[in-house]
Amino acid sequence: MTSTLTRTVRVGILGFGTVGSGAYRMLQDNRDAILRRVGVPFEVTKIGIRDTAKPRQLPAEMFTTDLTSIVDDPAIEVVLELIGGVDPAAELVERALRNGKHVVTANKELIAKHGARLISLAKSKGLDLHYEAAVGGGIPLVQPLKHQLAGNDVLKMMGILNGTTNYILTKMQREGADFADVLAEAQAKGYAEADPTNDVDGFDTMYKISVLASIAFHKHLPVEGVYREGIRGVSLLDMQYADALGYTIKFLAIVDAIAEDTILARVHPTLIPKTHPLASVNDVYNALYLHGDFVGDLMFSGRGAGSDPTASAVVGDLLDVGRNIAGGGSGSAIPFDEEPLKTCPIDDLRTAFYLRLVVQDRPKVLGIIATEFGEHDVSLAAMEMKTLDESRGEIVFLTHPCLEKNFRELLVGLKQSGVVEEVCSSIRVVS
Amino acid sequence: MTSTLTRTVRVGILGFGTVGSGAYRMLQDNRDAILRRVGVPFEVTKIGIRDTAKPRQLPAEMFTTDLTSIVDDPAIEVVLELIGGVDPAAELVERALRNGKHVVTANKELIAKHGARLISLAKSKGLDLHYEAAVGGGIPLVQPLKHQLAGNDVLKMMGILNGTTNYILTKMQREGADFADVLAEAQAKGYAEADPTNDVDGFDTMYKISVLASIAFHKHLPVEGVYREGIRGVSLLDMQYADALGYTIKFLAIVDAIAEDTILARVHPTLIPKTHPLASVNDVYNALYLHGDFVGDLMFSGRGAGSDPTASAVVGDLLDVGRNIAGGGSGSAIPFDEEPLKTCPIDDLRTAFYLRLVVQDRPKVLGIIATEFGEHDVSLAAMEMKTLDESRGEIVFLTHPCLEKNFRELLVGLKQSGVVEEVCSSIRVVS
Numbered sequence: 001m002t003s004t005l006t007r008t009v010r011v012g013i014l015g016f017g018t019v020g021s022g023a024y025r026m027l028q029d030n031r032d033a034i035l036r037r038v039g040v041p042f043e044v045t046k047i048g049i050r051d052t053a054k055p056r057q058l059p060a061e062m063f064t065t066d067l068t069s070i071v072d073d074p075a076i077e078v079v080l081e082l083i084g085g086v087d088p089a090a091e092l093v094e095r096a097l098r099n100g101k102h103v104v105t106a107n108k109e110l111i112a113k114h115g116a117r118l119i120s121l122a123k124s125k126g127l128d129l130h131y132e133a134a135v136g137g138g139i140p141l142v143q144p145l146k147h148q149l150a151g152n153d154v155l156k157m158m159g160i161l162n163g164t165t166n167y168i169l170t171k172m173q174r175e176g177a178d179f180a181d182v183l184a185e186a187q188a189k190g191y192a193e194a195d196p197t198n199d200v201d202g203f204d205t206m207y208k209i210s211v212l213a214s215i216a217f218h219k220h221l222p223v224e225g226v227y228r229e230g231i232r233g234v235s236l237l238d239m240q241y242a243d244a245l246g247y248t249i250k251f252l253a254i255v256d257a258i259a260e261d262t263i264l265a266r267v268h269p270t271l272i273p274k275t276h277p278l279a280s281v282n283d284v285y286n287a288l289y290l291h292g293d294f295v296g297d298l299m300f301s302g303r304g305a306g307s308d309p310t311a312s313a314v315v316g317d318l319l320d321v322g323r324n325i326a327g328g329g330s331g332s333a334i335p336f337d338e339e340p341l342k343t344c345p346i347d348d349l350r351t352a353f354y355l356r357l358v359v360q361d362r363p364k365v366l367g368i369i370a371t372e373f374g375e376h377d378v379s380l381a382a383m384e385m386k387t388l389d390e391s392r393g394e395i396v397f398l399t400h401p402c403l404e405k406n407f408r409e410l411l412v413g414l415k416q417s418g419v420v421e422e423v424c425s426s427i428r429v430v431s
Numbered sequence: 432m433t434s435t436l437t438r439t440v441r442v443g444i445l446g447f448g449t450v451g452s453g454a455y456r457m458l459q460d461n462r463d464a465i466l467r468r469v470g471v472p473f474e475v476t477k478i479g480i481r482d483t484a485k486p487r488q489l490p491a492e493m494f495t496t497d498l499t500s501i502v503d504d505p506a507i508e509v510v511l512e513l514i515g516g517v518d519p520a521a522e523l524v525e526r527a528l529r530n531g532k533h534v535v536t537a538n539k540e541l542i543a544k545h546g547a548r549l550i551s552l553a554k555s556k557g558l559d560l561h562y563e564a565a566v567g568g569g570i571p572l573v574q575p576l577k578h579q580l581a582g583n584d585v586l587k588m589m590g591i592l593n594g595t596t597n598y599i600l601t602k603m604q605r606e607g608a609d610f611a612d613v614l615a616e617a618q619a620k621g622y623a624e625a626d627p628t629n630d631v632d633g634f635d636t637m638y639k640i641s642v643l644a645s646i647a648f649h650k651h652l653p654v655e656g657v658y659r660e661g662i663r664g665v666s667l668l669d670m671q672y673a674d675a676l677g678y679t680i681k682f683l684a685i686v687d688a689i690a691e692d693t694i695l696a697r698v699h700p701t702l703i704p705k706t707h708p709l710a711s712v713n714d715v716y717n718a719l720y721l722h723g724d725f726v727g728d729l730m731f732s733g734r735g736a737g738s739d740p741t742a743s744a745v746v747g748d749l750l751d752v753g754r755n756i757a758g759g760g761s762g763s764a765i766p767f768d769e770e771p772l773k774t775c776p777i778d779d780l781r782t783a784f785y786l787r788l789v790v791q792d793r794p795k796v797l798g799i800i801a802t803e804f805g806e807h808d809v810s811l812a813a814m815e816m817k818t819l820d821e822s823r824g825e826i827v828f829l830t831h832p833c834l835e836k837n838f839r840e841l842l843v844g845l846k847q848s849g850v851v852e853e854v855c856s857s858i859r860v861v862s
């Protein structure tokens with residue numbers, strides 16, 4: 001089955017933006033080293049783009065706007081899908097597979113929404129469908145979960161999976177700046193998109209945790225099964241209170257195994273103790289913390305986005321495809337079941353909370369509030385109080401772990417108590 | 432080439448100590464989940480041990496002291512080599528491969544010394560030879576270096592690769608205890624071997640960095656090419672000085688790429704800034720920091736030893752072998768060249784140093800010492816001085832990066848200067 005015949009692996013690239021051009025550059029820059037390591041040369045024969053007017057560093061004949069012609073090209077053996085989004089990516093990837101081509105993609109949305117089907121298709125045709133770059137950029141996460149950790153029952157995953165939001169939160173924390181100002185600056189510098197929804201409202205993180213959980217639990221986690229809250233509501237004031245309490249606010253994706261084939265998956269800003277390894281993952285860095293029944297605690301961190309790190313992952317996948325082709329092996333796609341994972345609603349979560357209220361500053365107020373907490377079975381771990389003006393005070397609470405449902409009802413109770421002027425913020429706490 | 436036929440993969444285990452029994456237990460405990468994930472059941476049919484008198488949890492007929500009979504057994508398709516050492520492990524692994532069996536091993540010494548040859552043999556026969564557990568216990572390091580990171584030129588690696596020594600240093604630091612006391616306690620608790628040489632003198636770490644560098648640079652790094660210094664000389668006093676200067680002392684393996692195919696590899700106690708991510712890797716945890724030209728900075732950390740985490744890596748490798756057998760694929764061994772990597776001698780290293788001296792406490796002494804530094808081209812970054820008694824003082828220096836050779840000549844010069852009573856310690860610094 002092994003073959004020492006050296007022949008060129010022909011590659012077509014769909015998309016030549018941040019990632020596509022990075023992958024191309026890596027294949028050029030490290031050409032000789034890659035040939036020595038893998039034993040086969042790679043040649044990019046065609047690149048699909050949308051806008052022919054954009055200046056490119058390569059001869060015009062390398063490019064086409066007819067992406068279908070690339071996935072139909074009989075000379076191309078591997079397609080790198082680096083355009084993003086579902087439409088037309090899903091159709092192109094499916095067509096490439098049906099045409100017998102291996103596929104490498106960096107597209108988390110595609111895998112989160114259509115991965116189960118597409119990976120099964122790849123497997124059924126003996127092809128590779130790799131997507132290491134879809135989560136964590138250059139950090140090896142996807143393949144280690146599929147391979148080296150596959151014997152474990154994964155009990156917990158917590159990740160900082162979006163570079164833009166981690167950059168924003170880090171900058172707010174370091175510079176004492178407000179969310180809106182930091183976002184505007186990040187947009188001006190090109191670190192954040194003009195429409196930041198995908199990042200700051202947590203869609204990107206949701207796609208990524210869907211991908212990771214689908215691998216770890218071997219069944220598809222539909223994005224609808226992920227509870228999602230973005231970071232727009234994180235205020236500088238809450239960051240400062242958190243800091244004083246010994247916590248940092250990070251935008252986390254968290255998955256807990258609840259029972260056999262049942263998980264609770266959520267994406268939201270979170271207070272984590274400063275001593276937690278995730279607390280010192282700053283700027284555009286990403287990280288995944290994982291607990292498996294045998295492996296115990298693991299942490300991976302590194303550059304979760306950007307042209308070069310993402311190219312590293314795409315090219316790593318491509319080299320595996322090349323080795324496989326050269327070795328005459330069959331594809332190594334590892335599908336997860338299309339049958340969805342069971343998910344618990346967020347109401348069932350047991351978690352500690354950080355809560356900030358503005359209250360009336362008059363006798364008995366604290367007693368009334370304390371009674372509400374007691375009635376909803378929420379007990380307090382810490383409290384800090386401050387006078388705002390002659391009639392109002394600000395109170396910050398840290399609760400012990402409680403049922404999310406109870407905490408929500410507590411908030412309703414507090415609002416109706418007549419003594420709470422405003423429920424300013426409530427943020428879940430990892431203790 | 433793909434096959435959906437479900438048949439049992441028959442496994443023979445050599446060695447049933449910490450790792451062997453852990454791997455067996457993991458295959459039992461997670462049997463159903465593994466079957467669901469990988470699609471093939473694994474059955475351990477025979478286990479090789481040395482001492483039949485030891486109590487075991489399994490029926491006696493599972494065991495044999497005739498290890499050759501296992502690697503010769505035609506019914507066994509995969510051999511897990513978990514006895515350790517070179518003799519008889521090397522011979523058994525070679526024989527297993529020649530008999531057409533896939534091999535999984537946790538044996539760093541074996542791979543460091545005979546890996547190049549054995550992996551080539553595996554590849555030539557279309558077999559797998561996996562060794563994820565050999566470095567970093569449960570942390571996925573070996574396979575990610577071979578696969579997801581393979582497109583990168585690795586520029587630097589720094590690792591905490593030995594749990595026992597990291598435990599000792601952490602405990603010294605936390606409890607203000609001396610090396611000898613902590614070692615004795617670790618031995619009593621079974622965390623350190625009765626003969627601790629392999630760990631505290633850095634042999635274990637040397638084997639591991641040899642394995643990692645051989646993969647990263649795709650040529651064999653012979654253990655003789657690794658400069659090695661153990662931790663016996665690390666004193667509590669130096670730890671305290673280091674702490675005051677903002678550093679932690681860790682036992683690191685460091686590889687720097689110097690030029691095309693030339694590296695400098697070393698294992699020694701090191702001062703690293705407390706802000707460095709490796710500084711907070713404590714107790715028996717291991718970690719690898721890596722810098723690649725495209726991927727940038729990466730960190731992996733987790734449990735580097737122990738029955739369960741090591742079993743996680745062994746079983747992860749075994750599942751890959753099983754997938755491969757079930758898929759009808761060829762082996763995926765990735766050899767590194769037997770032609771050795773070129774290594775620079777430690778004399779060529781440029782590094783900062785921490786230096787502690789006892790000197791005569793009389794006029795002009797500092798001038799004489801300063802002149803020695805100047806004459807050897809070693810410049811100072813920080814200095815702290817303390818009177819010990821009426822005639823002697825203690826000085827601690829941090830140098831700027833200098834040539835190791837110059838620093839060693841400086842030490843000779845200081846000893847001959849007539850004013851230095853003792854060169855108490857010198858430790859390299861990562862800045």
Ligand SMILES: NC(=O)c1ccc[n+]([C@@H]2O[C@H](COP(=O)([O-])OP(=O)(O)OC[C@H]3O[C@@H](n4cnc5c(N)ncnc54)[C@H](OP(=O)(O)O)[C@@H]3O)[C@@H](O)[C@H]2O)c1
Binds near residue numbers: 016020065108305
């Ligand atoms: N950027 C990162 O750091 C990063 C990290 C990890 C994963 N990813 C993923 O990688 C993928 C690509 O991201 P990116 O940042 O490289 O995007 P990008 O910079 O916007 O580039 C997208 C490329 O695809 C082309 N394209 C888009 N839609 C097309 C269409 N309908 N027909 C033809 N060409 C089309 C664009 O053509 P024009 O050049 O003509 O506009 C462009 O070359 C996405 O799935 C993303 O989620 C990105």
Ligand SMILES: NC(=O)c1ccc[n+]([C@@H]2O[C@H](COP(=O)([O-])OP(=O)(O)OC[C@H]3O[C@@H](n4cnc5c(N)ncnc54)[C@H](OP(=O)(O)O)[C@@H]3O)[C@@H](O)[C@H]2O)c1
Binds near residue numbers: 447498537
């Ligand atoms: N322990 C860890 O945390 C760890 C972590 C990573 C890698 N590793 C590696 O894993 C391997 C095994 O380590 P371990 O800690 O499991 O060792 P261990 O506890 O000492 O067990 C060794 C096993 O091998 C058997 N054995 C040794 N020499 C033999 C011989 N000549 N003939 C027959 N049987 C023999 C022993 O038999 P008896 O039971 O009869 O004595 C025992 O069952 C080593 O290569 C080690 O470096 C260990």
